[in-house]
Amino acid sequence: MKRNYLLVLVCILTIFSCRRATNFSEEFNLETNSSVRNSKDMDLLKSELEISDSSKVNGNEKAYLATSPSDLKYEVVVLKNAVSQLFDPENGFCTLPDEVAKRFKTLKAKGKSWAPGYVVKFIKELPDSAMYLPRASISVLLHSFKIKSTNGNIRNWVAFGAETFNSLDVDRFILSKGYNSFFYSLDCSGYLNAALEGAGSVAIADIRASAKSALEQKKSMFIGGGVLISPIAAAYFGSSLGINLDTLERVQILRQIESIPNVTDNDSIILKSNYEAIWMSLEGTSSFNGEASFGGEAKVGLGVASLSSKGDTGAEVSRKSSFHSFKTYFTKRSIVSELQPFTIKDVKAQRKILEKAH
Numbered sequence: 001m002k003r004n005y006l007l008v009l010v011c012i013l014t015i016f017s018c019r020r021a022t023n024f025s026e027e028f029n030l031e032t033n034s035s036v037r038n039s040k041d042m043d044l045l046k047s048e049l050e051i052s053d054s055s056k057v058n059g060n061e062k063a064y065l066a067t068s069p070s071d072l073k074y075e076v077v078v079l080k081n082a083v084s085q086l087f088d089p090e091n092g093f094c095t096l097p098d099e100v101a102k103r104f105k106t107l108k109a110k111g112k113s114w115a116p117g118y119v120v121k122f123i124k125e126l127p128d129s130a131m132y133l134p135r136a137s138i139s140v141l142l143h144s145f146k147i148k149s150t151n152g153n154i155r156n157w158v159a160f161g162a163e164t165f166n167s168l169d170v171d172r173f174i175l176s177k178g179y180n181s182f183f184y185s186l187d188c189s190g191y192l193n194a195a196l197e198g199a200g201s202v203a204i205a206d207i208r209a210s211a212k213s214a215l216e217q218k219k220s221m222f223i224g225g226g227v228l229i230s231p232i233a234a235a236y237f238g239s240s241l242g243i244n245l246d247t248l249e250r251v252q253i254l255r256q257i258e259s260i261p262n263v264t265d266n267d268s269i270i271l272k273s274n275y276e277a278i279w280m281s282l283e284g285t286s287s288f289n290g291e292a293s294f295g296g297e298a299k300v301g302l303g304v305a306s307l308s309s310k311g312d313t314g315a316e317v318s319r320k321s322s323f324h325s326f327k328t329y330f331t332k333r334s335i336v337s338e339l340q341p342f343t344i345k346d347v348k349a350q351r352k353i354l355e356k357a358h
Helices: 004-015 037-048 078-086 098-110 117-123 135-142 187-198 204-215 231-241 245-259 344-357
Strands: 077-080 128-132 144-146 154-158 182-187 220-229 268-270 274-286 290-292 304-310 316-323 327-333
Touching: 004 078, 037 128, 037 135, 037 327, 077 078, 078 117, 078 220, 078 274, 078 327, 117 182, 128 135, 135 144, 135 327, 182 187, 182 231, 220 231, 231 245, 231 344, 245 344
Parallel strands: none
Antiparallel strands: 077 128, 128 327, 144 154, 144 268, 182 220, 182 290, 220 274, 274 316, 274 327, 304 316
16 A cells, blocks of 8 residues: 555656646636526437327327336436536545645636546537436436327337336447547546646645545546447347347347337337437546547446556556446437338338347
8 A cells, every 4th residue: 555655646746746836727627507508409308208198099098108217307407517516526526635625616616617638628529408317217218219100190109118128238338439439537546636737736745645545545436428329229220230239139129119009010110219428427446547438449338347458568458447326418319320210010020030040
């Protein structure tokens, strides 16, 4: 422990011995908003969460509606404010030098919020508003679709019977290739380094005390973002979407679609195949500090996150992190080009192909 403490302290002092006292840089400013914007996207997300009267069959509400989650909730928030709360020293995640904490508190009173430069750069590219959803509501959103009958009538449906509905593992439905994603993790020592970089020069004695305290804290935070693919789309279109489900899982989901009451072979399934999402957590353990990505040479999972990166020597270094109780925020829909509707007849044909191959 003593050796580790000295290493961390040396690293911190090396960084700050080369820096002059500076004012807070805009590189670390989130520029939070006081009002929610991007309302059109939020209204569309709301409409896809709400089960309407068009879900009724022959005037009788089907049993599946009674099984809908009682905690189906959503809340529109300002995304940058949510990110600001993650890195706010007042959340108690890690102890900072008094001078640093005071500087951030003063900035907060002036309407400026701090976050690491890497995070600020990514968040600035995202919409102002986002919709916070608990896990049950995420399942509803990702398993929702519309059924368009041959006479033009449209009704909503949620595949509550899909195995992926009750055991949704969002890790498996993150599109890892070809689309922008990010992952940033900090333990207490990493948080201290990032905060000192944002706040400017601080007395060496204060840094020394905080470095020792940081090493004693066994916890980690993370923020990440990416594109989520609907399990319904993944079941029908398979690996062409970049998501690989087990064949039996795909068959089970497709059978759920076939079993919808009062549908004909020519009825169409219309679904939103993808959504942009952000994840945040203050509750985790980690040995990783810095950024990574979903897919490629760096692989990240939100339940048990496995991060890999290549160092200067070319050797692969693996670090593992575990996070739980993360919050999910949706910012957009249809990041990936939307898919063409498909019929119940198409679903049956695809299911038979999968069963034969299996």
